[in-house]
Amino acid sequence: MSTAAAPRTWRKPPFIANPLLRWGLVVLGIVYLWWAFSTLPLDWQRIEDGLQRAVQIFGGAFPPSFERYNLLITGFLESIQIAILATLLGVGLSVPIAFMAARNLAPVPVYGLGRAIIIVSRSFHPIIVAILFVKAVGFGPVAGVLTLTLYSIGFVAKMLAERIEEIDWGQVEAVRASGSSGASTLLYAVIPQIMPRQIGLSIYQLDSNLRASAVVGIVGAGGIGSTLTNAFGRYDYDFALAITLCIIAVILVSEAVSGRIRRNLW
Amino acid sequence: MVGATQPTGPEAVAHREWRRHTPQQRWGRFAGLAGAVIVTVWALSTIDVVWPWVWDAPRQIGDLFARMVPPDTTRWRDILAALIETLNIATIATAFAVVLSLPIALISAQNTTPNRATLWLGRFILVSSRSVNTIIWALLFVAVFGPGVLAGILAIAFRSLGFLGKLMGEAIEEIDRAPIEALVASGATRGKVLLYGVVPQVMPTFFAVAILRWDINLRESTVLGLVGAGGIGIILQGAIDTFAWPTVASILLAIIALVVAGEIVAASLRRRVI
Numbered sequence: 165m166s167t168a169a170a171p172r173t174w175r176k177p178p179f180i181a182n183p184l185l186r187w188g189l190v191v192l193g194i195v196y197l198w199w200a201f202s203t204l205p206l207d208w209q210r211i212e213d214g215l216q217r218a219v220q221i222f223g224g225a226f227p228p229s230f231e232r233y234n235l236l237i238t239g240f241l242e243s244i245q246i247a248i249l250a251t252l253l254g255v256g257l258s259v260p261i262a263f264m265a266a267r268n269l270a271p272v273p274v275y276g277l278g279r280a281i282i283i284v285s286r287s288f289h290p291i292i293v294a295i296l297f298v299k300a301v302g303f304g305p306v307a308g309v310l311t312l313t314l315y316s317i318g319f320v321a322k323m324l325a326e327r328i329e330e331i332d333w334g335q336v337e338a339v340r341a342s343g344s345s346g347a348s349t350l351l352y353a354v355i356p357q358i359m360p361r362q363i364g365l366s367i368y369q370l371d372s373n374l375r376a377s378a379v380v381g382i383v384g385a386g387g388i389g390s391t392l393t394n395a396f397g398r399y400d401y402d403f404a405l406a407i408t409l410c411i412i413a414v415i416l417v418s419e420a421v422s423g424r425i426r427r428n429l430w
Numbered sequence: 431m432v433g434a435t436q437p438t439g440p441e442a443v444a445h446r447e448w449r450r451h452t453p454q455q456r457w458g459r460f461a462g463l464a465g466a467v468i469v470t471v472w473a474l475s476t477i478d479v480v481w482p483w484v485w486d487a488p489r490q491i492g493d494l495f496a497r498m499v500p501p502d503t504t505r506w507r508d509i510l511a512a513l514i515e516t517l518n519i520a521t522i523a524t525a526f527a528v529v530l531s532l533p534i535a536l537i538s539a540q541n542t543t544p545n546r547a548t549l550w551l552g553r554f555i556l557v558s559s560r561s562v563n564t565i566i567w568a569l570l571f572v573a574v575f576g577p578g579v580l581a582g583i584l585a586i587a588f589r590s591l592g593f594l595g596k597l598m599g600e601a602i603e604e605i606d607r608a609p610i611e612a613l614v615a616s617g618a619t620r621g622k623v624l625l626y627g628v629v630p631q632v633m634p635t636f637f638a639v640a641i642l643r644w645d646i647n648l649r650e651s652t653v654l655g656l657v658g659a660g661g662i663g664i665i666l667q668g669a670i671d672t673f674a675w676p677t678v679a680s681i682l683l684a685i686i687a688l689v690v691a692g693e694i695v696a697a698s699l700r701r702r703v704i
Contacts, residue, residue: 200518203515204518210575249474289650289653291653295667297491306479306483375563382566392566408562411561
């Protein structure tokens with residue numbers, strides 16, 4: 165835009181001021197993407213075949229078939245059961261772990277242990293955990309409950325520990341000054357302060373577990389996910405589409421309900 | 431709160447007893463608790479579970495972990511190659527999704543969308559992308575394109591599209607109107623309003639959201655292989671299927687390392703850019 169004839173034309177200042185760094189990053193990005201693409205085993209013939217197969221799959225999927233709605237309902241009920249039990253177990257276990265992982269309440273070794281539990285349960289995707297549990301305790305909802313319990317601990321204990329670290333210390337001092345023991349200090353000075361957060365987290369986690377239970381079922385941990393993989397494996401694409409639509413509907417409803425409850429709570 | 435039974439008259443003040451909740455609150459809490467108990471009992475009594483397996487579970491899990499020690503690192507070359515593939519899947523898919531999500535964000539933000547039809551089209555794309563999980567997308571793309579990296583990239587990109595588009599769209603809706611009005615008043619075209627009015631305002635959110643999604647995608651791409659869509663999940667599945675537990679252990683450790691490294695990189699990028 166700016167030429168010698170109009171030297172005072174305004175130009176947008178660049179996002180990164182140093183031109184060497186700016187162009188260096190651009191070149192680096194292009195080189196990386198080019199290299200990454202070149203390592204991909206892309207087979208155009210297969211992609212072409214795939215597009216035809218996609219047409220076939222979608223042709224087979226429409227219209228979605230709700231004929232075997234019994235299977236659908238059973239799957240969803242199992243997902244809900246898994247979600248409820250996992251939330252209960254996970255939230256129950258995450259309260260003591262959160263107290264262990266709160267810097268202001270726990271002594272250093274206990275704090276380290278609590279943090280380690282949280283980090284380990286957070287770093288694996290629930291599907292990996294589900295596969296290990298399916299190997300250990302067999303196919304079915306038990307593996308799902310165990311997986312989602314671990315998943316809940318990772319999230320709820322972390323958020324709750326952060327909330328505990330933020331409490332108003334004055335109330336703890338007041339309760340201690342009145343001569344109460346450690347347990348009643350927790351009960352009367354700490355727990356009332358973290359209770360609203362705890363309830364909100366539990367409701368969020370119930371919603372989140374319901375969503376995740378649709379996924380862990382794919383590797384055999386029970387619930388609607390298992391119904392979905394079975395339908396997919398049998399090439400029942402119309403039933404699979406019906407299941408997917410139901411999962412989307414249930415997730416949207418549960419998200420709306422849990423969001424509403426949490427808004428009223430906070 | 432004031433107790434339920436108490437003398438009336440001037441002595442009432444002296445006889446008041448402190449209670450934490452009003453009767454109404456108390457009954458509400460009882461009702462909530464009873465509801466939770468009923469739901470739990472229903473779930474426990476009707477769930478399709480073989481109880482002996484449950485009681486056996488701790489022993490089985492202990493046994494599984496015992497077989498994983500010590501981790502077997504002899505296949506470190508394969509693991510490293512798979513880690514790089516995982517990283518590439520996450521990065522390419524994120525780059526792809528970022529580019530695709532920009533126009534969708536523009537049409538799904540109320541202040542930049544051309545008309546109502548495009549607004550609803552944008553929202554429809556975002557909702558359908560977001561409500562289907564990455565793994566379900568991966569199942570679909572594996573069925574279409576066969577097992578491999580391509581299915582993984584597409585699955586991650588399709589799921590990220592909704593996330594990026596939604597957050598970017600919200601950022602666009604929250605921008606300051608004044609610069610836009612100034613540009614329009616100075617006679618800028620629609621494209622220039624976007625380029626000089628909207629883009630600079632959403633730039634920080636753009637980078638923050640893209641980095642956040644890259645971090646999430648790195649985690650998600652570690653499991654894609656379990657449904658055949660490439661990455662480290664494939665060798666993990668292979669090791670599990672052949673009961674090579676020591677190898678499984680070293681793959682799991684490698685995944686932790688990758689995820690933690692990704693988190694560190696994402697955090698440092700975020701600090702630098704924003």
